Amino acid sequence: MNDKAADRSMSQTVRAQLALRDMVLSGQLRAGERISELQAVDITGVSRTPVRMALVRLEDEGLLQAIPSGGFMVKAFSERDILDSIELRGTMEGLAARLAAERGASVRQLEPLKQCLGDIDDLVRQDPISVDAFSAYVALNARFHALLNELCGSAPVMRQIDRVAALPFASPSAFVMAQSGLPEAHQILLIAQDHHRAVIDAIENREGARAEAVMREHARLAVRNLRLALRSRTHLDLLPALTLVTQAADK
Amino acid sequence: MNDKAADRSMSQTVRAQLALRDMVLSGQLRAGERISELQAVDITGVSRTPVRMALVRLEDEGLLQAIPSGGFMVKAFSERDILDSIELRGTMEGLAARLAAERGASVRQLEPLKQCLGDIDDLVRQDPISVDAFSAYVALNARFHALLNELCGSAPVMRQIDRVAALPFASPSAFVMAQSGLPEAHQILLIAQDHHRAVIDAIENREGARAEAVMREHARLAVRNLRLALRSRTHLDLLPALTLVTQAADK
DNA sequence: TTGGCGATTGATGTATACATAAAACCGGTC
DNA sequence: GACCGGTTTTATGTATACATCAATCGCCAA
Known part of the structure; x- marks a missing residue:
């Protein structure tokens, strides 16, 4: 290409x-x-x-x-492999967020994250969200997650997160584009952004358990996105690596 | 060698x-x-x-x-890198245990695990634990953790666990040998074994949150082992990869 | 002395020839 | 018709020569 x-x-x-x-x-x-x-x-x-x-x-x-x-x-993946990979990412991002909260993040560190948060706000505020805006969301969302993971300050943790997120269907915004045409799309983006806001709030207030829980639930939005996209069967071409999913996972 | x-x-x-x-x-x-x-x-x-x-x-x-x-x-590791790697393993083993509990494990699957549990019981029961027994514990402990991780039935989860545990100081029984000569050693093994028993109980009763919490705390025993071995400065040669640890982590 | 610039060294990146082992194929036999 | 053994093919494993790029050293000038 x-x-x-x-x-x-x-x-x-x-x-x-x-x-x-x-x-x-x-x-x-x-x-x-x-x-x-x-x-x-x-x-x-x-x-x-x-x-x-x-x-x-x-x-x-x-x-x-x-x-x-x-x-x-x-490699062949079962549908549950995909769901598990998403859960895995959520768990590790949750760990990173908890560590960030427990160890504390300086204003200087939080600043670019809040900036990014504001940028996403500007995007999701528009009522009919354009396809371009969805693309922009994907990019900003990736940036937000990267900044957030950095906040834990732990190289081993960041490394592992990167390794699970390397899978095409486990990345933070894997299925955003695939459901961009659906009526539920806008609402899901608003919820996701609320998670973003909540995790930053939790980190600021040193609420480790809350930060962790938020990130776990946040990842599960990807599951919802996937299910929606699969059910509606529109934009199936936007689903990454669908051909790798087999009915019977033959490991 | x-x-x-x-x-x-x-x-x-x-x-x-x-x-x-x-x-x-x-x-x-x-x-x-x-x-x-x-x-x-x-x-x-x-x-x-x-x-x-x-x-x-x-x-x-x-x-x-x-x-x-x-x-x-x-690669150079800071002391915190080591602690974080242990926490990382605990978090992922916790995930595996939770999934196992939530999804349910058959009697057939639990049988070898209970067998292993019994074998470890036989070891830790002896009062002055011999050095050989410590070696045997390391092997059985590795087996127990491997069997436990299999219980989640998720290839992606197991893969990631193996990847973090590949680090010499993040493996399930990394610092067991290093503290084998200390007076606290026996007691710690008894506690570890109680964790083993607790996580199986939790899985049998489908208590996902409990299984997860137990495995997290279980991993933190490795931190305690490490601290003990470092403080007493005996058997420092048994500590894996200590030369990789630098004062200032220069990434 | 210090700063910059060019030549030289030494590193990794790449291509390819050869060695070896696995797998496919084919013929024969039971 | 199915199975078994040997042969052929095709795959990966290994060694090495060559290309290319980065880094270092030394020289010269300011």
């Missing part, structure tokens, strides 16, 4: 990683399918060494699964 | 990984120190390709840190 400027400046490894990831997420490589290195070479146009590196990285991300005898296959 | 049988059957990549990991954990490679691929080739005796693979894997484990311009260095 975006091969123009990218192909020139990036390393072969990254290029291969992006190309393969795209093919996995778009379903061109199906769940359970084996990806041989040679095949990946054909796809990406780079040699085996960076291809191999890219495959290892993608296994790390959670998109591929190592085959015991060697090589990789596209 | 165990180069005899190992060197023959394993792949070069695994061999390099083990050798480098040993050198990091034993402090022969110090925190913050860069490990060049050529240097690693000299150390391990294998060529650059498997060395490179091993370095990537070790970064994954969390022992190494990628340098933006390329290459790797030994």
